[in-house]
Amino acid sequence: MGRPPCCDKIGVKKGPWTPEEDIILVSYIQQNGPGNWRSVPSNTGLLRCSKSCRLRWTNYLRPGIKRGNFTEQEEKMIIHLQALLGNRWAAIASYLPQRTDNDIKNYWNTHLKKKLEKQNGDSDQENDHGHHHHHHNHRHRHGSSKGCHSPSSCETMSKGQWERRLQTDIHMAKQALCEALSIDNKSINLPDLPPSNQSTTSSSYASSAENIARLLPNWMNSSKKSSQTSSESVETTQTRSSLINPKFPSPPSESYDNSLQFGYNNNLVHNNHKNNYYSNCSNSDVSQSVSPETSVYQDESKPNMEEQMPPLSYLEKWLFDEAATQSDLMNMSLEGSGDFF
């Protein structure tokens, strides 16, 4: 249809975000809440397109995002879920509330894929049929391609089939999680990440989002100076100083979300979300809808839940709550498996 790009290319800045831009964006969102991205560039003066703003917020500035190394448990879950759901990173990310789809995708592409390729090097032939149906995924979401594992099935799969397929996927994901949990039952609580893991080894700004916390002392009232050590690296590549947009000299104490704390570092996150904007977020992701507890947050926020409850506890609870329905789902999935696999 020739839809114009989300933003005109002229005067739109691209490339890595600077601390200044982050502060402007965060400041704006703190006052207005995420959403209405179209108006963000014009309202903030950022020379970024709305898409870029949304992405920056979603992947890096949003509270509750855990950065740094993936734990073994997370790795297992990703592998299981990827095997079952294919490259539906958003769906996979919904099972890892503290990780973004982009993060998971990158981790998969740079680490796990190679790892599995090595492991499966010799056994590929026997796995060609059945087990690795996800390898045929291209675009799984929505419409005709939703959940398709082969082009031919995409064309012929009816909506009913798709819905059953989706349920099957969900069920299988649950099974995978059960397996993952049972594989390493002792570590059912995620192993504590040493703080050093939270700040990556990279000295680039973008990898050190906690720097924003340092730049926003007023917002981090309850934060300790924990971010200072790692944040020193920010000085390397980005220059900054008095950088806050005059429009947003400092966040007002009674702004849209005074309790909003930014989780650049795990120990900076506070779980006040139930009283703030995020508790009102709806959730449209299919896979998220199966987990009411997590779905509350996952639209715009994936708050750090470690402090209140280990992430896997959510999964466990979900698994156990749903246990009563599993046999039905299993029957259904078996019935339909001939069509799908």
Added chain:
DNA sequence: AAATCAGACAACCGCAAGCAG
């Protein structure tokens, strides 16, 4: 010390769904 290479990951692009008018 400089050049080159490879890995990691942040960011961009295009497509498609959802929604409002």
Added chain:
DNA sequence: GCTGCTTGCGGTTGTCTGATT
């Protein structure tokens, strides 16, 4: 039902960094 806008998603690219030569 149609159209245009906004948002979400996944694939891909670009950039940065550390390791190696």
